[in-house]
Amino acid sequence: MSTEPSDFNVTPRNRLMRYPKRGHYDKATIYPILDEALVCQVGFAIDGHPYVIPTIHARLGDQVLLHGLKGGRLLEHIEAGNTVCVSVTLLDGLVLARTAFNHSMNYRSVVLYGSGAAIEEPAAKLAALERLTEHVAPDRWRDVRPPDAKELKMTTIVAIDIEEATAKIRQGPPGDDGEDLTYPVWAGVVPLPIVPQPPQTDPKQTIAYPVPAYVTPYRRPPRA
């Protein structure tokens, strides 16, 4: 029996079959990965056919918010009450082992399952859009023109209840062992962080507005 905390039930759907020691089922592990990721991949099935769409997301409590232009296939599918699978992967580095077999990646990933509904009420929609904007760039929302009625109407927002979730994490040096350790080749890890670069001002900007603190530099995950 695992002594790991488990906030989510471990079911045939979300239980890690391969490398089960890399699996985690607690919110304290899963939610920071969701919160750091800038892109998620949403899988869904229509008439048994699989689809995956990349999009931005934000977590709000035990829900994941998604948004997009009204009428999109994914959002309509969620509005209709169907279950989706949301996957995020943070790639941390390459693991170059002495054996081809032990080559790997260091990563932190989450796969979750849930269903939800559209957020329709205008104030709640605005709050959800604020959360989505703040997920990407904390403090940006207060600086920009908020959505007007037409833009709000063009936008669909859904909230998905996180029903099951799994984090899978691999960190550290290569897993070679035994006599492979003497194989005569360099082995180690190449870290692959996302390194935000200096902001590039929009060429259409004619007045030198100050560059906001949240992009000088931009940090991921954001400052606590």
Add this chain to the structure above:
Amino acid sequence: MSTEPSDFNVTPRNRLMRYPKRGHYDKATIYPILDEALVCQVGFAIDGHPYVIPTIHARLGDQVLLHGLKGGRLLEHIEAGNTVCVSVTLLDGLVLARTAFNHSMNYRSVVLYGSGAAIEEPAAKLAALERLTEHVAPDRWRDVRPPDAKELKMTTIVAIDIEEATAKIRQGPPGDDGEDLTYPVWAGVVPLPIVPQPPQTDPKQTIAYPVPAYVTPYRRPPRA
């Protein structure tokens, strides 16, 4: 009618509905994105239920190779002839607009559909594993201990025929227009490249083997 080249048929499944101008259906656009990405997300449906699994991949001609430990749910599903959806997303930057509505990301993404089969013949399996290793770290394969018979037997490799594919690309400054351009806030782009860091030698390495040229520095995409 689009004058873009189109190597893949544009069907109800792969046609971009939202922002159709961001869509591309030609191999010259799609394949370099697949080749640069280190991680893909594979979507599949079992009994109508959606799953997404992150994994590494490599392209070989008009196929995508995937591998993993024998017996995994995804690979068995592909071996059985089912269609999967493979998604890769390269995040290039944040697009911070003057309006909440125009906030976006710069990215290059591919979604493809296909089905395939396991590669069973040992020499073909070895060649596929070489391709997967070389996708991540060109020239690594010749340096390391190749898979032995037991490792080969533990590994399942599948080749998926790319039947339909779409690239979706957004680059450039914010899309604000009209009177929004005078909204008094800084706007622009924050580039978010992956910047490979100096390699970290495995602490279990007791002899100072030379650090290979392909990690000093590691480059993505690899040098041509």
